[in-house]
Amino acid sequence: MSFSSFGKIGYVSETKVEDFVRFLEKGKIMATKCRRCGKLYFPPRADCPDDLSSDVTWQELSGHCKLLTFTTVYFAPTGFQDDLPYSLALVQCEEGVKVFAPFSKDVDEGKVHIGMNLRLAPKKLPNRRITYELKQT
Amino acid sequence: MSVAIVGVGQTPFRRSCGSSIRELCFEAFRDTLTDIDLVPKGIDASIICSAPEYDKQRSPAGLISEYLGLNPQPTFYAESICSSSSTGVKVGYSFIKSKLHDVVAVIGFQKMSEISSAEVQERMGRGADIQWESPFGTMMPAGYAMFARAHMQTYGTSEEQLARVKVKSSKYSFLNPLAMYRRVVTLEECLKARVIANPLKMFDCCANADGASCVILASEEKARKITDTPIWVAGIGAASDTLSTTARTNLTGLTCAVEAGRQAYRMARIKPEDVDVAEVHDCFTIAEIMACENLGFCKPGEGGKLVEDSQTYIGGKIPVNVDGGLLSKGHPIGATGGSQIRTIVLQLQGQAGKTQVDGAEIGLVHNIGGIGLYGNVTILRR
Numbered sequence: 001m002s003f004s005s006f007g008k009i010g011y012v013s014e015t016k017v018e019d020f021v022r023f024l025e026k027g028k029i030m031a032t033k034c035r036r037c038g039k040l041y042f043p044p045r046a047d048c049p050d051d052l053s054s055d056v057t058w059q060e061l062s063g064h065c066k067l068l069t070f071t072t073v074y075f076a077p078t079g080f081q082d083d084l085p086y087s088l089a090l091v092q093c094e095e096g097v098k099v100f101a102p103f104s105k106d107v108d109e110g111k112v113h114i115g116m117n118l119r120l121a122p123k124k125l126p127n128r129r130i131t132y133e134l135k136q137t
Numbered sequence: 138m139s140v141a142i143v144g145v146g147q148t149p150f151r152r153s154c155g156s157s158i159r160e161l162c163f164e165a166f167r168d169t170l171t172d173i174d175l176v177p178k179g180i181d182a183s184i185i186c187s188a189p190e191y192d193k194q195r196s197p198a199g200l201i202s203e204y205l206g207l208n209p210q211p212t213f214y215a216e217s218i219c220s221s222s223s224t225g226v227k228v229g230y231s232f233i234k235s236k237l238h239d240v241v242a243v244i245g246f247q248k249m250s251e252i253s254s255a256e257v258q259e260r261m262g263r264g265a266d267i268q269w270e271s272p273f274g275t276m277m278p279a280g281y282a283m284f285a286r287a288h289m290q291t292y293g294t295s296e297e298q299l300a301r302v303k304v305k306s307s308k309y310s311f312l313n314p315l316a317m318y319r320r321v322v323t324l325e326e327c328l329k330a331r332v333i334a335n336p337l338k339m340f341d342c343c344a345n346a347d348g349a350s351c352v353i354l355a356s357e358e359k360a361r362k363i364t365d366t367p368i369w370v371a372g373i374g375a376a377s378d379t380l381s382t383t384a385r386t387n388l389t390g391l392t393c394a395v396e397a398g399r400q401a402y403r404m405a406r407i408k409p410e411d412v413d414v415a416e417v418h419d420c421f422t423i424a425e426i427m428a429c430e431n432l433g434f435c436k437p438g439e440g441g442k443l444v445e446d447s448q449t450y451i452g453g454k455i456p457v458n459v460d461g462g463l464l465s466k467g468h469p470i471g472a473t474g475g476s477q478i479r480t481i482v483l484q485l486q487g488q489a490g491k492t493q494v495d496g497a498e499i500g501l502v503h504n505i506g507g508i509g510l511y512g513n514v515t516i517l518r519r
Contacts, residue, residue, distance in 0.1 A: 007272020011263065043269040043383065069290070069388055071282035073274070073334040077262025078255060080274030088279050090382055098383040102273050114290045131272065 005129050009079045016046035019058070024122045024130050029063060031097055032056040042097035063120040065091035065099065065134070070112060089134055091118055104135045140233045141360035141367035142517065143240075144169040144353040145479035149315045150467035153250060154347040158187075158194060159204035162246050165349035165472070166205050169242075173364045175353065177206040181238035184229055185214050186221035186245040187471030190260045193251050201244060216471075218264075219420065220506035221245055222350060223474035223513035227373050229354045239356045240363075245476075246349035247469035257345075264507065266381050278342055278421065280382065280508035282334035285423035287388035289336065291438065294426065296336050298441030300327035302422035303340045303464055305450060310461025312491045317346050317467035341422040346467030350475030352482075366486045371407070371499070372516035374400030378509050385509075389438075393512030394431040394503060401501070401514040402433075409433030412516075413497040414484045415455060416477035418505040419462040425449075428503050429457065432514070451494055459484075459492040474504040478515065485519040 003018040004010040023030045032041045034048035035055045042061065047054045070089035080086070087103035099120055103112075123133045146168030148154070148161055156164065162185075170176070183205070185198040194200055202212035215225040222245030229241035249257065261276045288294045304324055310316035322340060330339035353363075360367040376396035379385060386392070402408065409432055417428035426440030434455045435443045443449055449457040460466055460480040463473060481500035483489045502515040 003268075008274060009262075009272055011267035011271055015268065043266075043381070069283040069287040071279050071286060071334045071337075072332075073276075073279050073282075074331070075276075075278060075333050076274050077271075077276050078259040079262070083274065086274065088273060088275055088283070090283060090388070098385075100270050100273070100275075100382045114286070 007131050008083070008125065008129070017044040020044050021130060023058065024132065027122055029061045029120055029122060029132055030058045031061055031095065033059045040095060040097055042093070042099055061093050061095055061120065065093045065118050065120055067112070067114055067116050067118055068092055068098065069114060070103070072109060091120065091134060093120070101132055101134050104133045107134065107136055138234070139357045140230050140370045141355055141357060142352055142370065142478065142482050143355045143360050143363040143367055144173045144175065145351065145482045147315060147350040147472065147476045147479050148348045150317045150346040150348040150469055152317070152346060154248070158192070158197065158246055158248050158251065159200055161248060161347065161349040162201045162244050163204055165351040166242070166244060169351040169353055175240070175363045179240055180207060180210060180242045180353070181240050182210055182232060183207045183212040183242045183244060184225040185212060186216065186225040186243065187247050188218050188221060189216060191247060191249060191251060191257070191470065205244070207242070217511040218506035219418065219468070219470050220474050220504040220511050220513045221471040222352070223502065223504040223515060226352055226354065226474065226478060226515060227375055227513065230370055230373055233354055233356050239359045241354045243352045243354065243475060244349065245472040245474060247471040248347045249345040249469065250347055270382060277508065278334040278337055281421040281423055282337045283382070284388060284427065285336050288423060288427065291389050292441070294441040296328060297324065298426070298445050299336070299341055299422040300324050301444045302419065302425045303327050305444060306419065306458055306462045306465040309459045309492055310465030313461045313466060316461040316465055317344060318465045337421055337423070343420045343463040343468045346469045348467065348469035348472045348476070350472040350479060352475045352478050368482045368485050369518045370515065371518040372401035372405030374398060374404070374514040376512045378512070380507070380510055390427045390431050391505060391509030391512060393509055394428060394505060394514070397512035397514040398432045398503070401516045405516040405518070407499060407516065411499055412455060412501045413499050414459065414481065414494040415457050415501040415503065416460070416480050417457055417503040419458055419464050420468060420505070422464065424505070425457065425462065432501065432503060451492065456494050459494065474502070474513065477502045477504055481517050485517055
């Protein structure tokens with residue numbers, strides 16, 4: 001499965017971190033870690049700019065995270081109109097990295113508040129596409 | 138050697154303007170040359186600015202420079218999305234300071250109706266990181282809405298305070314004949330408007346427009362021959378931040394604006410309280426509130442109160458966007474920075490008519506590209 005199957009609409013087909021999608025298929029959300037300086041990256045990066053190294057390894061994220069900010073959109077770019085309204089959020093994972101992700105439809109919007117605990121989980125989409133989303137704990 | 142702005146001009150900002158991009162640019166260019174002692178042959182170089190994803194013409198600098206009679210002088214293209222023409226002014230300043238050229242024209246334009254609205258929608262979805270964020274269906278209002286939500290949570294900023302930014306801008310666009318929206322809107326209308334990306338509603342968002350702007354820069358020696366009222370470039374700052382939301386450390390302000398402001402204040406040797414009138418990048422109401430904080434017009438978290446207390450109106454502590462701003466004047470992406478500079482130049486020349494800030498001597502322009510991606514601050518002095 002190539003990287004272009006990631007997300008509702010994929011814009012990027014080739015990337016050195018395309019294994020991310022294979023891990024996602026197996027239920028794992030992975031970050032990359034620079035073997036030289038130890039810095040953890042999400043979204044995953046093939047290259048560490050701090051020491052110009054490409055010696056990176058995969059590290060699984062637990063999925064435990066806290067909500068930093070969010071919005072519900074009623075206006076969408078081409079290809080997303082059918083999903084309206086939908087919510088997008090920024091969370092902080094317990095490993096320290098931040099993740100930008102949509103809310104799962106089962107999240108009760110009325111009870112969402114900044115600072116609440118959420119769980120980041122893989123999500124299979126129609127047409128053999130795959131993504132991740134934020135679920136209630 | 139000082140560098141001056143010797144001329145400014147712009148077209149009206151509107152939808153369905155009835156002109157092609159070359160004609161829009163010509164209109165702004167002629168408006169600029171009308172009152173100064175300069176002809177196209179006296180311009181040594183031109184810098185053409187727009188956001189290319191909305192252009193049909195490939196490499197517009199060639200087309201525009203030809204139509205304005207600026208061949209065979211060098212011309213090229215500058216881009217930093219919504220701050221393209223501020224970037225152009227920075228490059229033009231550097232040309233003059235380095236003595237490479239004496240007189241430089243910076244022409245910014247955008248014709249949002251050049252491509253279909255479906256094509257615009259498609260491009261807007263690609264404004265974020267296309268590998269990791271666009272696949273979720275994000276766009277500009279969602280990005281600023283997330284800043285607004287974080288600002289409200291951290292500082293208690295209210296939706297009413299956001300709305301007050303639009304109420305102010307509509308009051309001033311009513312007085313600006315070149316503005317797209319000329320109607321005064323009420324607080325109630327703003328609060329009842331349909332939601333775009335909560336907490337941002339329709340009137341919290343600026344509207345794209347067609348338009349062009351022109352700024353002509355000159356060396357001190359040339360400036361005094363071209364005009365009796367040169368306005369001096371006292372400070373210029375520019376900075377960048379990450380495209381990825383995930384790599385941002387500040388969710389209640391734009392770090393690139395803080396840094397660009399710090400550079401510009403230091404170069405101009407002034408403090409925020411010395412600024413008499415400011416144009417800030419109010420692409421969304423929250424953006425003006427954050428700009429006031431990031432530029433030091435108030436403390437972090439007090440931007441909402443600043444507008445609520447009418448301190449950003451004419452007669453207040455720091456008049457902000459008294460031409461209607463992006464929210465009400467309209468936002469033709471590549472032309473916006475030049476239009477903001479035009480407003481401040483007219484203010485410092487005492488030519489701002491009904492929105493003149495009495496005795497304005499120092500003005501500031503804050504122009505942002507993307508969601509705090511490119512920050513540009515320019516300080517001008519009479």
